[in-house]
Amino acid sequence: MRNAAKITTAVLAAGALTLGLSACGSDKDDASDSSGALVVAASPVPHAEILTFIKENLAEKAGLDLQVKEFTDYVTPNTATEDGSVGANFFQTKPYLDDFNKKKGTHIVPVVDVHLEPLGLYSSKIDKADDLKSGATVAVPNDTVNEGRALQLLAANKIITLKDGVGTTATPADITSNPKNLKFKELEAAQTPRSLADVDAAVINGNYAIEADLKPAEDALVLEAAKGNPNSNLLAVKEGQEKDPRVQKLVKLLTSPEVKKFIEDKYDGAVLPSF
Structure with missing residues (x-):
């Protein structure tokens, strides 16, 4: 990086x-x-x-x-x-x-x-989300809305399951199913790209991904859909x-x-x- x-x-x-x-x-x-x-x-x-x-x-x-x-x-x-x-x-x-x-x-x-x-999930260690190992650590933004968006992204891609209706207020406490027993590292949003060397994957806001020379359309393992967003x-x-x-x-x-x-x-x- x-x-x-x-x-x-x-x-x-x-x-x-x-x-x-x-x-x-x-x-x-x-x-x-x-x-x-x-x-x-x-x-x-x-x-x-x-x-x-x-x-x-x-x-x-x-x-x-x-x-x-x-x-x-x-x-x-x-x-x-x-x-x-x-x-x-x-x-x-x-x-x-x-x-x-x-x-x-x-x-x-x-x-x-x-x-x-x-918003996208990125990694310097794996090539697709399915490759996340049991007990892997995923960095997420620590502010309320962006953390909720990050968890919703993971839920939309069937990596975790969240309580019904939590929306963008979701936190790790709202996870009802975590098949891979993922651990979440909550960081200030601007630090998430830097965390890629230390975690298995990170959910990164689009602006910080671009600053870190990441290309969301190419590098993200999973990416938010634009329609209805x-x-x-x-x-x-x-x-x-x-x-x-x-x-x-x-x-x-x-x-x-x-x-x-x-x-x-x-x-x-x-x-x-x-x-």
Whole structure:
């Protein structure tokens, strides 16, 4: 995994980015002044790449001053949106957002669905899911929604069985049948690709798989289906900012034919347009 060092550095850098936001008063001004730049918090891949494509190719013609601020974690983009350090964020799904608002008391709302990043099971030790041995260790994301998605993926492929109705709140405690007696290692989502050297398999979010030079359509042992999937990644803002003219300009650009073509050409099925 030649990208492990980059991922490790990125995770360590997340704290520094968080501190940087608190010292960046001009960003708060931008976020609250609809005549200034729209600062958007985003995961590096593919979110920031999509936004950078817009910034470099479409934003000026649309009259949008767009600034992209990258984060490697799934918490700071929402807290920064809540406190006004940024004007919007682009990194998460609706189930994750709903769970975050409930737990943190934040007031972040979705604006538009943009794309799906299929969650996949990966391994550097086996070539197919059936090859998982009895007692094998599988790494899964440790946040509520993504862990639930990971377990649902395994259940959909008959690797485990879950209690009826648990949905994306599923945890290992909700497993009712585990024929291979799999053990689960719960990790922060960004660390799951790095864990491949230490576990038998790992369920990895699409964006982190891409950063680790994994190709979901080719490398995943099993992959989430796109049809009927509620886990599209979306643009989100603090409640009350949905009609900000800058946000509405970005909505149009994010769902434009140019962006659809960019996603399809660049990610070759690893990221799927949701519009």
